Amino acid sequence: MTSLPDAFRSAARGAGATADDADLDAAAQYLLGRWSEPQRHYHDVTHLASVLEVIDRFAHLTPHPDRVRLAAWLHDAVYDPRALGDANERDSAEFAAGLLQSLGAPDEVSAEVARLVNLTAGHATEEDDPDGELLCDADLSILAADAERYTAYAGAIRREYAHVPDDAFRAGRSRVLTELLNLPSIYRLAPIHEEWEERARANLKAELAELA
Template identity: 40%
Template sequence: MTMLSSWQQAWVLAGLVEPPRTVFESLCRAYAEPQRHYHSLQHLRECLAQAGEIERLAERPGEVLIALWFHDAVYDTHARGNEAASAAWARDIVAAAGSREAADRVHALVMATEHHAVPATRDAQVLVDVDLSILGADAARFDEYEQQVRDEYRHVPALLFRTRRRAVLQAFLARPRIYNTEAYVDRLEARARANLGRSIERL
């Protein structure tokens, strides 16, 4: 499925009118910005490739897919509030498509990708599991991901980066479960824990 057809399918599933094509084009340009190494079109494609799983697990799969399109739409490693800015953009676009209720739900979904708390709804659980699926990738892809994250934060001194990165990875590893849905626990939990442990040792 092409990026455009994936975008269109999300709006069909959500029962909403597709926004002007310029919105799709703006999102693609955003994910292609030069400061991105992990939070890029590659990451977006990897998430959207799980659309079948989203349709199977989510209560409102169209809204989850729309949230995926926007969840890293704003990404500045020198600033805070990327998720809030991305969520606000998503809410404005969905509201303009005709549903304030859906707009508020999509906004909440994007905010769940801050990963500060256990997701409160089924759809947030699905979205967060998809976003974190990289942790359970095969070893080669996970190692590439870790290097991509370092490249995004190349302005951070090595010692400080290692300290902060270790804390982030240890926080995921300390959770009773990294993933929220049984499908993702069964498929990715063990490999994610192995990847995290290996990365922490290297740091």
């Protein structure tokens, strides 16, 4: 089984980074340190590994899978549950561009990975954006989990927002779930939609009813 640092190095190389192996490994370890920060209960290394697993499984559906893999590594590089609006995604995108440039990635790649990271703020993609669709679908794959894993996910999200009073959390979380349910499709790529859409919507509706 490929280790996460090996997976990062492979994706960076595949996307055109020219830094040597030592610098790529150092970047991977630095990112894993970020993904292991104490405020993370769901947005942690387990989430990163799960997103990468989905991307690997459906990599054939996208023209630039290594860019998508790098965006997965970087989409929650900055994660503060107290941040307002899309600040985490914006800061992660800015960080992504800077890191990839420092690793010798082409400017086009750095800019594109930053664009992909920004998409995870609302998980809304334009037409004909299979790279963006795969990243968003992979990021939302937890929504189609079995009941036990979904319950664990919802509990982990609550722990990340432990600073928010119950009433405010229920209102905010209900708004997020409703926005997801109002998307024309939670999952955009056809094979993923066919496999996961129905189960994800059932999970979201069940949690929404519980919150009410």
